[in-house]
Amino acid sequence: MSQFGPTSRIKFKQPPDADIVANRVRFHAANTQPDLATPYDEVPVTPPDADGFTYIVVGSLPKAANLDGEYDVAITAVDDAGQEGAFLDIDAVDFDFVPPGAPTDGSVVA
Amino acid sequence: MIRAALALLLLTCAGIAQAACPVGVTCLSWQGDGHYTDNTTIPANFVVVYTLLYGVKGGPYTALAGYNGGPTQAMSTNIKTPPYPKTCFVVTATADTPDSTGKLSKQTSVPSGEACQKPPPGAPSNGSIAAPSNGSVVH
Numbered sequence: 001m002s003q004f005g006p007t008s009r010i011k012f013k014q015p016p017d018a019d020i021v022a023n024r025v026r027f028h029a030a031n032t033q034p035d036l037a038t039p040y041d042e043v044p045v046t047p048p049d050a051d052g053f054t055y056i057v058v059g060s061l062p063k064a065a066n067l068d069g070e071y072d073v074a075i076t077a078v079d080d081a082g083q084e085g086a087f088l089d090i091d092a093v094d095f096d097f098v099p100p101g102a103p104t105d106g107s108v109v110a
Numbered sequence: 111m112i113r114a115a116l117a118l119l120l121l122t123c124a125g126i127a128q129a130a131c132p133v134g135v136t137c138l139s140w141q142g143d144g145h146y147t148d149n150t151t152i153p154a155n156f157v158v159v160y161t162l163l164y165g166v167k168g169g170p171y172t173a174l175a176g177y178n179g180g181p182t183q184a185m186s187t188n189i190k191t192p193p194y195p196k197t198c199f200v201v202t203a204t205a206d207t208p209d210s211t212g213k214l215s216k217q218t219s220v221p222s223g224e225a226c227q228k229p230p231p232g233a234p235s236n237g238s239i240a241a242p243s244n245g246s247v248v249h
Binding site for chain 1: 229233236237
């Protein structure tokens with residue numbers, strides 16, 4: 001299975017509502033139900049690409065710092081009245097934001 | 111003649127996300143028309159209790175708060191949208207109402223017209239995690 005680092009991107013399509021101003025992203029334990037009580041990062045809406053997809057760089061989300069292991073990614077849309085819509089849940093994504101440790105036992109040999 | 115409840119009120123739900131109505135807040139305003147249902151005037155010094163109620167469209171409604179005001183006083187309040195999403199609001203008015211002998215009793219109006227919040231947005235779709243692409247990652 002591929003592992004995703006900080007430069008990977010969440011890819012999705014917005015719901016058809018014209019009044020969406022932001023998306024909220026939550027990371028929660030893999031294969032569990034998303035919960036509005038889970039802390040989230042809120043990202044202002046950006047224009048979609050030509051195929052209608054919106055992208056969010058995972059490493060830009062403070063709540064993604066130090067992700068290591070499998071998580072579900074839950075995304076919602078927020079309208080201009082502050083109302084939050086239903087979840088899109090991306091299941092069991094293997095994140096690895098933790099860099100490897102330092103090599104050991106180093107020396108320069110002739 | 112027994113005067114029934116108060117004549118009806120005007121309840122308006124101010125536009126969402128207007129300058130005077132911050133994001134995440136529903137701004138409600140209303141005003142009594144100053145008359146009983148038989149079109150006689152409510153004395154200006156009478157205190158009217160305006161009760162704000164909420165519920166699904168068409169009711170039933172649950173009382174949320176009460177506000178004292180005059181018979182024609184313009185009233186307003188701001189309701190934080192959560193925990194009242196997908197709701198409609200109505201207002202009733204309660205005031206002393208004289209019967210034919212002049213005896214006062216509390217009478218409550220029928221509810222005003224509904225002021226309903228718009229529904230929340232739908233869910234995003236087609237979600238996946240994508241690898242970085244050339245030139246699209248901002249560090």
